[in-house]
Amino acid sequence: MVLLMKAIITLIFFCGTIFMYSQSKDKVKLYGDNFNINNELIYENVKSDFYKNTKTKIKGEILATCPMKGCWMKMSVAEDTLFVRFKDYSFFVPKTGAEGKSAIVNGYLNIDTLRVKQLRHYAEDAGKNEKEILKIKEPEIALSFMADGVIILDKT
Numbered sequence: 001m002v003l004l005m006k007a008i009i010t011l012i013f014f015c016g017t018i019f020m021y022s023q024s025k026d027k028v029k030l031y032g033d034n035f036n037i038n039n040e041l042i043y044e045n046v047k048s049d050f051y052k053n054t055k056t057k058i059k060g061e062i063l064a065t066c067p068m069k070g071c072w073m074k075m076s077v078a079e080d081t082l083f084v085r086f087k088d089y090s091f092f093v094p095k096t097g098a099e100g101k102s103a104i105v106n107g108y109l110n111i112d113t114l115r116v117k118q119l120r121h122y123a124e125d126a127g128k129n130e131k132e133i134l135k136i137k138e139p140e141i142a143l144s145f146m147a148d149g150v151i152i153l154d155k156t
Contacts, residue, residue: 032091032149035106042104043077057106058082058145062098062152068125070095073150075103080143083114087148094152101154107147114140 035057042057060077070092075082084105086092114122119136 027154029152029154030149031093031152032086032147033106035149035151037104037151055107056109057104058109059102059104062101062103064126065093065095065098066122066125067095067127072122072125073098073103075105075145082109082143082145083112084145084147084150086150087146090148091150093150098152101152103153104151105145105147106149106151107145109143109145112142112144114142114144 037057042059058075058077060075060082063074063076063081065073071086071089073084073093075084082105087107116136116139119140120133123133123136
């Protein structure tokens with residue numbers, strides 16, 4: 001009975017989200033876990049609204065996605081670039097065609113040190129050549145986001 005109630009509540013939240021966006025001229029595509037965005041604050045400036053270890057929602061423009069698997073994406077949020085990964089690799093976003101679209105990510109914002117090995121792996125995923133990959137010699141401190149859900153808005 002409890003599972004049925006949880007399923008019904010989740011369905012109601014999901015339908016509310018879809019209904020809200022169906023009233024606009026946006027198409028909505030959900031990846032990962034469902035999350036509610038009705039009547040909730042969605043941040044559009046990560047510097048002034050940095051909440052480490054607090055679940056948050058951030059809206060921005062997709063700059064790039066991993067062309068190999070769709071296992072990461074880069075987003076422009078105000079004047080910052082946010083590197084988004086997906087919790088436990090449990091879902092992926094489109095490998096192509098998402099650039100320039102708006103997205104809302106739900107999860108945890110952090111400042112991470114990306115190791116040289118990670119950076120080279122991401123560069124390889126992005127199709128960089130061997131010469132460009134070998135130029136990566138220093139770790140990078142970056143705003144990162146571990147998302148458990150992503151909504152991509154597609155203007156029609």
